[in-house]
Amino acid sequence: MSATPISLRLEPGQKVTLQPVSWEGFEEILADLGERRSSRIAYADGILEIMAPLPEHERSKVLLADLVKTLLKVQKRAWEPLGSTTFKRQDMIAGIEPDDCFYIQNYKVVIGKNRLDLTVDPPPDLALEIDLTSKTELDAYEALAVPELWIYKRNKLTINVLQQGKYVESQTSPTFPGIAVMEIIPQFMQRAKEVGVSQTLAEFEIFILQALSG
Template sequence: MPTTSISLRLEPGQKVTLQPVSWEGLEEILAELGEQRSSRIAYAKGILEIMAPLPEHERAKVLLADLVKILLKVQKRSWEPLGSTTLKRKDMAAGIEPDDCFYIQNYKAVIGKNRLDLTVDPPPDLALETDVTSKTELDAYEVLGVPELWIYEGENLRINVLREGKYIESQTSPTVENVAVVEIIPRFMKRAQEVGVSQALEEFEVFIKAENR
C-alpha cells in the first residue's frame, strides 16, 4: 500500500498527513505498520496523521508519566497505566495513540486488560502528550471523550479539561486539584535536565510529600 510505505520511511521528527482516509483504510494501515513500531497515529474527520517522535520526545514522555505516577502514589490513589495504546472507536471514526494515559477513577474497569474496546470500556481519565499537538489529535481526544489531557510543550504544561464535548484550558487539574501542576511539573521537567532524571524524581517525591502533609 503506497501510503503505508511512505509512513515507514519517516525519519524522527517527521509527520505525514493523509486524507481522506476511511475507517477501513485506517485499519489496513495500522495492520501494515504493526504493533512494534515507534511511529504514532492520530485519526479524526477522515484525516490520518502518522508521526515519528524525536529521541528527546521519548525521554520527556517517560519523565512526565513518572511524575504523574509519583503524584498518584503520594496521594494514595489507585491507577492503571495503559501507555501509548491505540484508542479508537469505529462508530466515532476517531483514533489516537497518546504518549501515555492513565485510568484513575475508572481503574477497576481495565485491570488485566491489554487491549481496549472503547464501545465497552471507558476512555482513560488522563492522557499525556509531550510535543506539539495538532488539531487532528485534539479532535480525536475530544471525540473519544478523554476527560483530561495534559500537553507539555516548550517548558509549559497546558491542562485541557473536557466540558460539553470540547476542551477548555484550565489552570488546575480535576485529577489532582490540590496540586499546582501547571507550575510544578515544568519546574521538575527542567530540573531533570540539570541533575538527571533519578535525582529529579526523588526531589519531586520529597516535595509532593511535604505539600500533602
C-alpha cells in the same frame, strides 16, 4: 490486510498526513504498520497522521509519566497505566495513541485487559502529550471523550478539561485538585536537565509529601 502494504520510513521528527482516509482504510493502515513500531498515529475527520517522535520527545514523555506516577503514589491512589495504547472508536471515526495515559477513577475496569473497546470501556481518565500541535490529535481526543489531557510544550504545561464535548483550558487539574501542577511540573521537568531523572524524581516526591503535609 490491504493489497498494497504501507511502507513508511520516517526519520525522527517527521510526520505524514493522509486524507481522505475511510475507517476501513484506517484499520488497514494500522494493520500494515503493525504493533511493533516507533511511529504513532492520530485519526479524526478523515485525516490520518503518522508521526515519528524525536529522541528528546521520548525522554520527556517518560519523565512526565513518572511525575504523574509519583503524584499518585504519594496520594496512595490506585491506577493502571496503558502507555501508548491505540484507542479507537468506529462510531466516532477517530483513533489516537497518546504519549502516555492513565486509568485512575476507572482503573478497575481495565485490570488484566489487553484490548479495549471504547464503545463499552471508558477512555483513559488522563492522557499525556509532549509537543502536541496537531488539530487532528485534539479532535481525536475530543471524539474519544478523554476527560483530561495534559500537553507539555516548551517548558509549559497546558491542562485541557473536556466540557460538553470540547476541551477548555484549565488552571487546575481535576485529577489532582489542590496541587499546582501547572507550576510544579515544568519546574521539575527542567530540573531533570540539571541533575538527572532519578534525583529529580526523588526531589519531587519529597516536595509533594511536604506540600501535602503542610
